[in-house]
Amino acid sequence: MNVIEGNEAAVNLYKKFGFKVEGILRDRYYKNGRYYNIIVMSKVKGE
Structure with missing residues (x-):
């Protein structure tokens, strides 16, 4: 699952349901010039 x-x-919310942060993709999503x-x-x- 990906989150901005x-x-x-x-x-x-996702952590509450048992999801864990696996990593960060730097500068991966471009919107409105940013x-x-x-x-x-x-x-x-x-787990």
């Missing part, structure tokens, strides 16, 4: 960095509400980092999150069955 700065969207703390989404990150906190690049944004993407937070990569995942959930592994059994």
